[in-house]
Amino acid sequence: MNLINRSTVTTWIVAxxxxxxxxxxxxxxxxxxxxxxxxxxxxxxxxxxxxxVKQVIRPGWHTYWRNPGDAGAQAKLDWQLPTGFTASEIxxxxxxxxxYGPLMNFGYHDEVMLLxxxxxxxxxxxxxxxxxxKGEWLVCEDICIPEDAELELVLPVADAMPHLVxxxxxxxxxxxxxxxxxxxxxAQFSAAEDKIILSIQMSGLERSRIESxxxxxxxxxVLDYPRPQKLSVINDGFRLAxxxxxxxxxxxxxxxxxxVVTEAAGGGLQSAFVVQPSRSEVIESDEISLPLALVFAFLxxxxxxxxxxxxxxxxxxxxxxxxxxxxxxxxxxxxxLIYVLGVVSSFLVIALVLIAxxxxxxQIGWGFQLQSPIVIGLxxxxxxxxGLNLAGYFEFGTSLMGAGGGLADRSGHSGSFFxxxxxxxxxxxxxxxxxxxxxxxxxTQNTFTSLAIFTSLGLGMAIPYVLLCFSPxxxxxxxxxxxxxxxxxxxxxxxxxxxxxxxIWVLNQQTGANGLLAVLTGLLLIVFAIWxxxxxxxxxxxxxxxxxxxxxxxxxxxxxxVVGTSSSASEETAEAVSIGASGLAxxxxxxxxxEELVASGPVFVNFSAAWCITCKVNELAALSSDGIRLTFExxxxxxxxxxxxxxxxxxxxxxxxxxxxxxPLYLLYKKGSSRASILPQILTESIVIEAIEAx
Numbered sequence: 001m002n003l004i005n006r007s008t009v010t011t012w013i014v015a016x017x018x019x020x021x022x023x024x025x026x027x028x029x030x031x032x033x034x035x036x037x038x039x040x041x042x043x044x045x046x047x048x049x050x051x052x053v054k055q056v057i058r059p060g061w062h063t064y065w066r067n068p069g070d071a072g073a074q075a076k077l078d079w080q081l082p083t084g085f086t087a088s089e090i091x092x093x094x095x096x097x098x099x100y101g102p103l104m105n106f107g108y109h110d111e112v113m114l115l116x117x118x119x120x121x122x123x124x125x126x127x128x129x130x131x132x133x134k135g136e137w138l139v140c141e142d143i144c145i146p147e148d149a150e151l152e153l154v155l156p157v158a159d160a161m162p163h164l165v166x167x168x169x170x171x172x173x174x175x176x177x178x179x180x181x182x183x184x185x186x187a188q189f190s191a192a193e194d195k196i197i198l199s200i201q202m203s204g205l206e207r208s209r210i211e212s213x214x215x216x217x218x219x220x221x222v223l224d225y226p227r228p229q230k231l232s233v234i235n236d237g238f239r240l241a242x243x244x245x246x247x248x249x250x251x252x253x254x255x256x257x258x259x260v261v262t263e264a265a266g267g268g269l270q271s272a273f274v275v276q277p278s279r280s281e282v283i284e285s286d287e288i289s290l291p292l293a294l295v296f297a298f299l300x301x302x303x304x305x306x307x308x309x310x311x312x313x314x315x316x317x318x319x320x321x322x323x324x325x326x327x328x329x330x331x332x333x334x335x336x337l338i339y340v341l342g343v344v345s346s347f348l349v350i351a352l353v354l355i356a357x358x359x360x361x362x363q364i365g366w367g368f369q370l371q372s373p374i375v376i377g378l379x380x381x382x383x384x385x386x387g388l389n390l391a392g393y394f395e396f397g398t399s400l401m402g403a404g405g406g407l408a409d410r411s412g413h414s415g416s417f418f419x420x421x422x423x424x425x426x427x428x429x430x431x432x433x434x435x436x437x438x439x440x441x442x443x444t445q446n447t448f449t450s451l452a453i454f455t456s457l458g459l460g461m462a463i464p465y466v467l468l469c470f471s472p473x474x475x476x477x478x479x480x481x482x483x484x485x486x487x488x489x490x491x492x493x494x495x496x497x498x499x500x501x502x503x504i505w506v507l508n509q510q511t512g513a514n515g516l517l518a519v520l521t522g523l524l525l526i527v528f529a530i531w532x533x534x535x536x537x538x539x540x541x542x543x544x545x546x547x548x549x550x551x552x553x554x555x556x557x558x559x560x561x562v563v564g565t566s567s568s569a570s571e572e573t574a575e576a577v578s579i580g581a582s583g584l585a586x587x588x589x590x591x592x593x594x595e596e597l598v599a600s601g602p603v604f605v606n607f608s609a610a611w612c613i614t615c616k617v618n619e620l621a622a623l624s625s626d627g628i629r630l631t632f633e634x635x636x637x638x639x640x641x642x643x644x645x646x647x648x649x650x651x652x653x654x655x656x657x658x659x660x661x662x663x664p665l666y667l668l669y670k671k672g673s674s675r676a677s678i679l680p681q682i683l684t685e686s687i688v689i690e691a692i693e694a695x
Contacts, residue, residue, distance in 0.1 A: 084121030221247030300435030301460025342420020387496030
């Protein structure tokens, strides 16, 4: 015991004797002070130790990272070590962007620790170890000056485990926090001549907390460094739109490097990660700017007016306009503006709910409201009631716009507003051309930008009706009111009933027979309630009839609350997918199945939903012909169908990877490819065949 204590004391004495050497004075190389420091106070044979070249840089000056950027040079360390000792490469802390005129450099200000691990042999005969290094670096402000320093560190040799040098412990701890972590972050990049899209998979990021994301490549010249790195935060990570540099080769260059994420916490919390992106053959085609997203949203909104799901509602508005041609032009315009308010405010409410749910971690996308059987049931009730009203079975009042009063009456304002609300509600699940890219972009931006894009979408949808109301020549061309309107009004009841039939079919896809029975029973109760209200009963019987009608309506609404997706409905949906709505042999989509199939041949993936009219039209018009079937068979293309009728986080995630938040989406994978070609939202048989033949 005394021998052990004596040995320990001896070790401490030796360490203290050599401590002045372990804490050697820094060397001033001109514009920085360099010092070679050790994390431990002694060397134990066979145990590696960490040392660092600590640089304290003159204010306003900087040194450089391993990739200096547009100009500069990285620091170099030339070691002279005892026999059997080796030094690792520099473990570089993540850098900062340093602009200089038109150039962008990567480096460090103020202070930096260049960590190096020294490996020691298992045995050696010495009482002390002398570590020597000659450092060379470039120090720059407005001018650049090459400097160097010869640094030396002498450490005692001891058999006991080395003790930390407390004076240096904080430096090494801070230095390690600035080392990029290699935790296997998933990454891909796709490239063209003028654009690189770097996609990083990193779940759990809160969009509201992300201040910036910066990418520092290891390879020199692969990026145009001064150009902005445009950030898009998505569900499972983020994308950076980068500009290729003069040395970038789309076929040969890699983009290994470091990602630095700055969060709005603790004065700017920074985390750095090593990324080694795999190559994708296809450039992301939906990376757009804000002005282009606004234009796309506006055009998509205009096209929504042509969608079958919107036509029944707009027919009511057109009839109202014809009925009111006798009204003052100013009154008509006011109603047009109120209609715009109804459309735009509805889109904004849907957008806010969607953004809030996505921020809370929900994997949902555009059209999410029609993934709810309750919403489907309520819309089904609404369209049947509107259809009965148009058919003349009952009257809410003397006007088409309901609640008593014509378009020119004060009560007609609410009619104009809620017509806009209803139009937006039934249009929301549809994805018109241009809309997919615009909405996908909107949901990766901050809330203000997202709402601006959805406002543009609403304005685009409302603008055709507004132009009609604000154009006297167009108003003059409208036919005059007459008895023919009653017939036309009754004819327009049938698109309402057709929409209800479609909604019932969608409900059957979601819930199966039990949900269908509940909503059909609710419809029966509502029609019976209307019949009770129509009866002209005097006295107490009138109030009893109203009470019973109200009671039946409440029961009908309650029936939608018990509607849910049953296991049998899921099985029916899976079976329908396996058959394929187009007649092609289709399998249900899953990430695992896709990866398995792509390894052996090309794969076509159809992201669809029962409530998506565009999807169904595409399947009938472009994917159901013998020519398509033969093309798939000839080229050994496997058909997967991702059915988004019910909420499915896996499908939502897959959509977001291609910048989309809703269906339809059509992807065509080459054999062995990790990324797919994106086909247009409106398909034709020739588009599909040409894409497959071009593989």
